[in-house]
Structures are given as structure tokens and as C-alpha cells.
Amino acid sequence: MSFNKFCKIFAHLLFKNNSIIKMKPAILPLLILLITSNVSWGQSESSKTIIVADAKISCNYQNTIMACLKIKSHPDSVWRDFPHDIEGFIFEPGFETTIEILETVIQFPGDSVPKTQYKLIKTIDKVNKVLNDKRLLSNNRWKIVNYEKDGTLTPLRRTNAFAIFDIDNNKISGNNSCNTFNGNTIIEDGVISFGILMSTKMACENNQSEALINDALTGKAAYYIRNNILFIVCENRGILHLKPEKRLDSILQVINTPKSPFDGNTMFTLKDGKVQIKLDEIPLAKNRIMIFNPGKLSDLEKKPNSPVAKVLVNIDTNSDVSKIQILKTPHKINNSKYIVVFLKDGTKRKMEISEVY
Secondary structure, X not given: OOHHHHHHHHHHHHHHHHHHHHOOOOOHHHHHHHHHOOHHHHEEEEEEEXXXXXXXXXXXXXXXXXXXXXXXXXXXXXXXXXXXXXXXXXXXXXXXXXXXXXEEEEOOOOOOOXXXXXXXXXXXXXXXXXXXXXXXXXXXXXEEEEEEEOOEEEEOOOOOOEEEEEOOOOEEEEEOOOOEEEEEEEEEOOEEEEEEEEEOOOOOOOOHHHHHHHHHOOEEEEEEEEOOEEEEEOOOOOEEEEEEOOOOXXXXXXXXXXXXXXXXXXXXXXXXXXXXXXXXXXXXXOOOEEEEEEEOOOHHHHOOOOOEEEEEEEOOOOOOEEEEEEEEEEOOOOOEEEEEEEEOOOOEEEEEEEEOO
């Protein structure tokens, strides 16, 4: 019986046969207050902070199989099932969300009213756990632990298979469980295009793992990282699961930190015509201010079909960056240009740069 229904029955009995007139004056106000009070007499409220996982899980609640949230009260505690609705909270797959909620415990709930109700107070933090930033691939050795296709999982943990991505030079190298391989790639955020991979020719007794990996690392593949695991979704419908040798915590922190307008590659023209440049995408020049003089275009760069609009020469002859070409084709984002950076070792890299005013 609900608390409201109890009050109505009690009031009916109380007023029947004028029994309320016989009550002592001190008791009468208390009874009237009890009868006319809100159901809040039978409930208690408290606020708490919880962390909601980036994916739901199948759970059994009151003999019903359903999709439940996973929550924990502290970053170091264990995830637990949470088969309840949170009023005002919209679950977003891929985002681990820290929220403050109001928990209301109903002491006398009705037949269709849950004993405990939850309501969102505010969202405190939200972290993207499904990432496709190519910077996460670099400076790590990725062990190939599983191969999945059409719902069938083939464990590869006991093999020596691994992959190393060189995002600066668009290269891949590794081991396919028997032979080493290397080749060219085009590595973008969320997409890897594999070129022809060169491999050693050592014979192996069981080459099933090698065949699976070789078949997967062809053509164009999508990739994403979730919960410290790299998933490469290949053209042949196979999915490689790779685990990093070094955890991604530090670079995740950098990626999830909002950028200021002066982060990344920036250029600023000084009053004397010199150009101040910072190239954070190049490790040797990261967070270092460099000054460039306008340079002369070569005969090749002067040709009408040349993509080069301007040349800048570093005034520091000992710098790892010697020259920069600013290209004619503008970037789709305002105040952003394409440049080609010439390094001291003879290599060059194309990248974007923002012009700061």
C-alpha cells in the first residue's frame, strides 16, 4: 500500500462518526499535518558522484535480461552493474562520464514506483574513450593479441606478432608471428592505407597466424582505440586486436586537454618582415621558437604550375629545421596553411600551420 493511500484510508476512519472531535487539541494539528503532508515524509535524499562507463553491459535485473550502465564511485574502484534510469542523463557510447546525481529513497513506494530514484544534478567531466588520433599509434610497440572475423576469435597472444607505426614517415614494421615485415602506409586519423609490405621468407611449421595477419594488413583499414586496445578493422572484414607495450595515459592526457589558440604549428609575422614559427609536430623542434627570413624562390619554384607561394629560411644555421615552403593551396580552416618543412638530415614533411595575428 502506498503512503498516500494509507493517509486517505486513515482520514476516512478518523472523520467517521465525528471521532476527530473527541481528540485532544494537542494531537489534532499533528494528525492534520500528517494527512495533508507530501509523500516526502516517506523519503530521504542524498547526492553522490559516480563515474559512468563508456559502454553498457548485459545484466539480469529482477529476472529480466537488460542493458545496464556500468558505474563506480572512484577511479580505482571496481565497475558494477547499474540497472536503473537516471532522470536527465543521456548515455553517450564511447564517453566515460563523471556525474553528480540525486538519490531519492522512497520509504512507501507504490506498486509501480521504484524504491530508489535517481536524477542528474550536473555533469562534472567527460572523457572520450574511443579515439582515432594517429598520435596514439606512435612511439609504441603494439602486440597483436587476437584476430576476429565473422564472430570467431583466433587468439594470437602466444605468437611474437607485433606492429610498430612511424606516423612521421608513414611507415609500418613488425613481425607476423614468423617473419619480419616493413612497408609504406598512409596514416591519418582513423584510417590506415597499407602499401605493399616487404617480408623475410623464413619457413614456419604453422603459418596460420602469419596468413591471417598478412591477409589483414592489406588495402585500407579503419582503426580506433578503446580501453587501451587498438582495433584495426580491415578490408577483408577481419579485425586485429593490438595491445600497447607502453600505456597510453600520458599521451591521452595531452589529447584530451583542450588546445589553446597558440598550441601546435603556428606562424607570426614580425614588424621587420621576419617570421616567428613554432612547429610542435616535429619532436626536435617542439615548443621552440624559430625565426625565419623571407627567402628567394628557385627557378623551379617560380614556375606557374609550382605549388610554392613563399620560401622561408631559418636564421639559425644549426637548427634541425633549415627551410620552409608555404604552399599556395589554402587549408579549409581559416588562418591555416599547408607548408613543407625541410629538415637538416635531408628529409622533408608536409603539414598544416596556423597563422596568428
